[in-house]
Amino acid sequence: MLQSPKSTKVRIVTPADDVAGGKRHRGGDKDKDAQEHSQSGVLEDCAVATEIPWFTLNDIDVGKRLGAGKFGSVYVARERRTGFIFALKVLDKNQLITHRVEHQLRREIEIQSHCRHVNILRLYSFFYDEKRVYLMLEMAPGGELYGLLQSRGTFSEARSAWYFKQMVEAIQYCHTKHIIHRDIKPENILIGLKDTLKIADFGWAVHAPTSRRETFCGTLDYLPPEMVHNKRYHSQVDVWGLGVLLYEFLVGKPPFEDNSEKGTYKKIKTCTPVFPPHVTKEAKDLITRILHKNPLDRLTLEEVLQHPWVHLNTKGENAVRLQKHYGGML
Numbered sequence: 172m173l174q175s176p177k178s179t180k181v182r183i184v185t186p187a188d189d190v191a192g193g194k195r196h197r198g199g200d201k202d203k204d205a206q207e208h209s210q211s212g213v214l215e216d217c218a219v220a221t222e223i224p225w226f227t228l229n230d231i232d233v234g235k236r237l238g239a240g241k242f243g244s245v246y247v248a249r250e251r252r253t254g255f256i257f258a259l260k261v262l263d264k265n266q267l268i269t270h271r272v273e274h275q276l277r278r279e280i281e282i283q284s285h286c287r288h289v290n291i292l293r294l295y296s297f298f299y300d301e302k303r304v305y306l307m308l309e310m311a312p313g314g315e316l317y318g319l320l321q322s323r324g325t326f327s328e329a330r331s332a333w334y335f336k337q338m339v340e341a342i343q344y345c346h347t348k349h350i351i352h353r354d355i356k357p358e359n360i361l362i363g364l365k366d367t368l369k370i371a372d373f374g375w376a377v378h379a380p381t382s383r384r385e386t387f388c389g390t391l392d393y394l395p396p397e398m399v400h401n402k403r404y405h406s407q408v409d410v411w412g413l414g415v416l417l418y419e420f421l422v423g424k425p426p427f428e429d430n431s432e433k434g435t436y437k438k439i440k441t442c443t444p445v446f447p448p449h450v451t452k453e454a455k456d457l458i459t460r461i462l463h464k465n466p467l468d469r470l471t472l473e474e475v476l477q478h479p480w481v482h483l484n485t486k487g488e489n490a491v492r493l494q495k496h497y498g499g500m501l
């Protein structure tokens with residue numbers, strides 16, 4: 172993985188192109204999925220140019236640590252020539268190899284580096300040396316949305332609607348590019364400049380132009396019934412994920428949470444979320460229309476945005492008010 176600069180076909184975007192501003196576990200067979208992809212040549216679909224190694228550590232001043240993940244740490248960094256500030260994610264190659272996630276990282280880089288949306292964290296570039304892989308990411312000074320949700324317990328309906336809309340639009344963009352995210356959850360959302368939400372983790376995403384998928388993946392609490400039943404699935408898995416996310420915003424925990432994995436599976440299969448009394452009728456209606464067992468019965472993302480709860484909360488003057496309170500872009 173990432174041995175030779177010519178071996179990966181990621182179009183490198185320089186920072187000058189742009190002025191940027193306790194986890195739940197996953198299931199699944201990443202290796203099978205990765206193999207499937209490299210064999211089918213899906214990775215090649217994303218390739219638009221040959222990689223040119225633009226940066227090395229010598230071009231960068233590395234500052235304080237912003238956080239740590241499973242495979243390394245994230246630091247604030249500055250490109251020396253331009254003064255451009257970004258987040259540098261440093262991944263330990265040995266760790267990546269030990270956990271057999273090289274293909275996953277490669278796919279993540281391919282996908283994220285091609286996304287251009289205000290609610291998707293930019294991956295500007297990457298480079299590597301003998302021991303590490305370095306990802307140059309858009310800086311997200313607000314940290315994980317998960318932290319904010321934990322500190323507040325729940326979000327108000329207004330805040331939830333505003334955040335939810337940003338995430339729906341980001342996923343809508345992914346789907347137009349035939350990318351299925353497959354792992355939507357608050358831990359994978361960062362708070363960027365101007366408090367704009369950014370989907371940040373594409374570790375489980377796939378570029379699936381035509382085929383339906385069978386790989387079991389994602390985070391248990393967010394798994395849709397078709398994945399639990401090991402059935403084929405399509406982009407509607409992300410609609411389900413958004414429904415679970417909205418429930419978690421409003422209630423403070425995911426709808427199918429249970430003390431045991433078995434219990435969670437059972438709840439997902441029966442698919443009857445219970446709503447505490449403070450959730451309004453309109454929000455309940457939206458979530459229930461999203462969390463349909465049959466993926467084809469779920470609302471489309473367009474319909475989700477047109478749903479009265481989203482529409483009324485976020486349209487016109489309300490949008491201006493919400494942006495003032497909670498950040499984001501109009």
Ligand code: AMP
Binds near residue numbers: 239241242244258309
């Ligand atoms: P990760 O390895 O992606 O789980 O990141 C570990 C931690 O680093 C996160 O929980 C964040 O607090 C922080 N972090 C990751 N990416 C960024 C970023 N782009 N900007 C600011 N902080 C980040």
